[in-house]
Amino acid sequence: MPKQYKNYVNGEWKLSDNEITIYAPADGEELGSVPAMSQEEVDAVYASSKAALPAWRALSYVERASYLHKVADILVRDAEKIGAVLSKEVAKGYKAAVSEVVRTADIVRFAAEEGVRMQGEVLEGGSFEAASKKKIAVVRREPVGLVLAISPFNYPVNLAASKIAPALIAGNVVAFKPPTQGSISGLLLAEVFVEAGLPAGVFNTITGRGSVIGDYIVEHEAVNFINFTGSTPVGERIGKMAGMRPIMLELGGKDSAIVLEDADLEKAAKDIVAGGLSYSGQRCTAVKRVLVVDSVADELVGLVKKNIEALSVGMPEEDADITPVIDDNSADYIEGLVKDAQEKGATEVTPFKRDGKLLTPTLFDNVTTDMRLAWEEPFGPVLPIIRVSSVEEAIEISNKSEYGLQASVFTNDFPLAFSIAEKLEVGTVHINNKTQRGTDNFPFLGAKKSGAGTQGVKYSIEAMTTVKSVVFDIK
Numbered sequence: 001m002p003k004q005y006k007n008y009v010n011g012e013w014k015l016s017d018n019e020i021t022i023y024a025p026a027d028g029e030e031l032g033s034v035p036a037m038s039q040e041e042v043d044a045v046y047a048s049s050k051a052a053l054p055a056w057r058a059l060s061y062v063e064r065a066s067y068l069h070k071v072a073d074i075l076v077r078d079a080e081k082i083g084a085v086l087s088k089e090v091a092k093g094y095k096a097a098v099s100e101v102v103r104t105a106d107i108v109r110f111a112a113e114e115g116v117r118m119q120g121e122v123l124e125g126g127s128f129e130a131a132s133k134k135k136i137a138v139v140r141r142e143p144v145g146l147v148l149a150i151s152p153f154n155y156p157v158n159l160a161a162s163k164i165a166p167a168l169i170a171g172n173v174v175a176f177k178p179p180t181q182g183s184i185s186g187l188l189l190a191e192v193f194v195e196a197g198l199p200a201g202v203f204n205t206i207t208g209r210g211s212v213i214g215d216y217i218v219e220h221e222a223v224n225f226i227n228f229t230g231s232t233p234v235g236e237r238i239g240k241m242a243g244m245r246p247i248m249l250e251l252g253g254k255d256s257a258i259v260l261e262d263a264d265l266e267k268a269a270k271d272i273v274a275g276g277l278s279y280s281g282q283r284c285t286a287v288k289r290v291l292v293v294d295s296v297a298d299e300l301v302g303l304v305k306k307n308i309e310a311l312s313v314g315m316p317e318e319d320a321d322i323t324p325v326i327d328d329n330s331a332d333y334i335e336g337l338v339k340d341a342q343e344k345g346a347t348e349v350t351p352f353k354r355d356g357k358l359l360t361p362t363l364f365d366n367v368t369t370d371m372r373l374a375w376e377e378p379f380g381p382v383l384p385i386i387r388v389s390s391v392e393e394a395i396e397i398s399n400k401s402e403y404g405l406q407a408s409v410f411t412n413d414f415p416l417a418f419s420i421a422e423k424l425e426v427g428t429v430h431i432n433n434k435t436q437r438g439t440d441n442f443p444f445l446g447a448k449k450s451g452a453g454t455q456g457v458k459y460s461i462e463a464m465t466t467v468k469s470v471v472f473d474i475k
Helices: 039-058 061-077 079-090 094-116 158-169 183-195 210-219 232-242 265-281 294-309 328-343 391-399 414-423 457-463
Strands: 007-009 012-014 018-023 030-036 121-124 135-143 146-150 173-177 203-205 225-229 247-250 255-259 287-293 362-365 382-388 406-410 428-431 465-473
Touching: 007 039, 007 183, 018 183, 030 079, 030 183, 039 135, 039 146, 039 173, 039 203, 039 210, 061 079, 061 094, 061 158, 061 183, 079 094, 079 183, 094 158, 094 457, 146 158, 158 173, 158 183, 158 225, 158 457, 183 203, 210 232, 225 232, 232 247, 255 265, 255 391, 265 287, 265 294, 265 382, 265 406, 287 294, 287 391, 294 362, 294 382, 328 362, 328 382, 382 391, 391 414, 406 414, 414 428, 457 465
Parallel strands: 146 173, 146 225, 173 203, 225 247, 255 287, 255 406, 287 382, 362 382, 406 428
Antiparallel strands: 007 012, 007 203, 018 030, 121 135, 135 465
16 A cells, blocks of 8 residues: 655644645556645744744754764665655656765865854954944854745755755754645655754655645745745746745756857767756756757758667666656647747657656757747757757857756857857856766856855855844944
């Protein structure tokens, strides 16, 4: 019989009156159920969080770090167990799922270490004006309070912990809302934090239906900071509901790979396919369009086609490169983008085939800017090639997107690469490599509709703290 998973609230595992059944996207297997919380139960989560805050923030960084080191150790120990569930729940290859858990342990451990390096500063007023030379300011960082951490389906463990660990080491308490599809994986992550011995109320979980608690958990006056990864429409809605409260949003992208005529085309093709189609393209940082100069377009298309044809298509347990997308709505949307490109004359280099939620990786050449595929984020295994006549045209098309997450530039002319990077309206530019999230100590951010705030362990800690200055005069 499938397991009934529970929420962790104020030191206890609890069921709710209602539940949500979770099925595997790949084969429909029933994986278990999670509680469907009511608004009153959310109130209880937040009340216990607030009650636990004073004692938790009073601990030293070293004391808080000791808990996180235990979390990291348990994640490594249980990586295969958690990865097996994660693989089924979000249709991710088993090895990639286990790797996600191990990487999560690395993030948690780094957050603990980064936290103990946090320090304040002393400022002398005389550095600004002579009349203030006797003033001294002691400046320190303090926790913001209750952090609401909302994670996405595609990395339900990794992108949860990347929010939770920096929040906790900074002295905040956390209410964790995993995605519905991915909630079992999220609750397994919660079990790790519980085993590590966190005091009751410091870390709580929330599962439930968006129609019942979706807006409520965000608008609630108890929440001091909202850290969300997900779609741009939901992120925009959260931004409006947050009001004056600080937020961190990691949203959609339409990441460009710009390929110039002097690029190493074999490397570019390999990186484009890995960056665009790993985990079936269900990554905000996936390469989602290729802007290649005409003179090398034919050769690049041939190399990309060769790399795509080498990919395996199948089920998560087979460790296939391309696995079913998360749900039927996603598959329908991707197919709509494909049909629009077909009808408007794009060249279908590798054929599109669909078997339920399993889509073959599809390469389109001669995609033009009147096609939806040039602008919309498929979040699936579809890769469009847009031919351009110049570097300037590539930059112009890239910047016309409403998104601004990342971009890649492939060229051996490094001064030109840096010049292009300066002009691209994105948070991160990769030179001669695929777009990607890591490494986790680097800043991670998006421009325009791709997000708000800067992540990366140190930057996340800083974002989820506030500066307090205590000023006094000396004789």
